[in-house]
Amino acid sequence: MGKFLANHLQATSRRGGGTRKKKEKASGVRKEETQCKKFEDLKQKLKCLVKAAKGTKPEKRHLVNAKLRLCSDCAGMGADLVALRLLGLSRRVKPVCWSEIDSSKISLYKAVAKACGIKLEGTHKPQSVFHRNHEDSPASDIYVAGYPCPAFSSLGHGRGIVDEAGRGLVGLSALQYVCHHRPSLCILENVTGVLHKKNRPYRRVLEKVFQGLNYDLHMKVLNTQDYGIPQSRRRLYMVAIREDQKVKRFKWPEKRNLSVNALKQFLDRGTSGTEILDLSKHTRAKGVSEADLWEKACVLDVGSSAKFQCGRTGRTPCLTRARLQQRPIGFYVPRLKRRLLISEALRLQGYPDQLLQPLLDATDQSESKVGAALGDGMSVNVLSAVLGTALASVGVNAKNKPWMEVVSAKDVRQEANRQSLSCVATCAENGCPAKQVRANFVDGDSHGP
Structure with a gap:
């Protein structure tokens, strides 16, 4: 076991001695030891796969006019499909493999694929990456994954690779697919907690795998509000491009300036309510008064603890799973005296209005399930911008287009x-x-x- 992990376990065993029962503490340490061993096993397996891959040549394809084979891990509600649809590539995309274990998200992904005019027939059945036979799975050109974030998020206790539910190891397990098939382009997304020093062992494995497979790896924290949608949502994006497929240097997409009144365009201003809440806890931000919150366009997180209740005008806080699946929704619009609508949350994650009804139909009209998937997923506008520049680096030119009804x-x-x-x-x-x-x-x- 690595020195870092041994020190982590030693510190964990000393933690909270007077506040937890000895049995609970011993059980927690045993579970962490199990996850540490799994991490070391995965690390060695990936090391062997990278070494074996160096002796073989990957399949090289000219992607300019070819069908684009897509693999989506932790597929969620299909942000990658919508992004490709908005890039005008839906008729060229051919999903070959995808993984998801949440039954609601599986239904949502299928509904989004149908609305985007992308056929899922012939793809491998969705399953957990821990149980997938990576070697026998079909090869792909584009690999997109939004790995589970609770293991690296402060809201999910940030346990990292020792997360008791095993969520911190999903990404490393899925990398076995990349080792076997070496897609031309990989895009990974997660919370910024991955960059924390305690998650350095996890990050090092990711970097070594991509470097060993001859990928050009880029990492950057991007915010949804910098790409045309007024939501403060910072996420780490990792773009890996295979060197032999690269035709030009990868560049991160340029930021787009938002107007002060941009948020108004995303809210249904004709729908108002009568709910009055105490906003005094939301005035801690510099230059923001309670009168500003009532008069200007803003969305407040009223479902959080006082520590996170800080109001800002013109932007929404990060739309999280916990708040969007609450009933009523944990976000409040003071000017309209009501809670945020699920249709508005959909827009603030970059999904077009035309998808609302298909998504509700797929979940038996459950706004809670749609909200939970939205909070877990990627922002379509950011993914679309990153995909556009990444595809250009492998010779596929695509530009963002307005959503239009899918016609066969x-x-x-x-x-x-x-x-x-x-x-x-x-x-x-x-x-x-x-x-x-x-x-x-x-x-x-x-x-x-």
């Missing part, structure tokens, strides 16, 4: 033929060259939305 290729062709025939008839009456009009219409519109 067959419907597009039928509509093109119907309208072009109508144009031909009109031009025949007016003496226009019908062939040229038909060609212009089909060339310009046959690609669909």
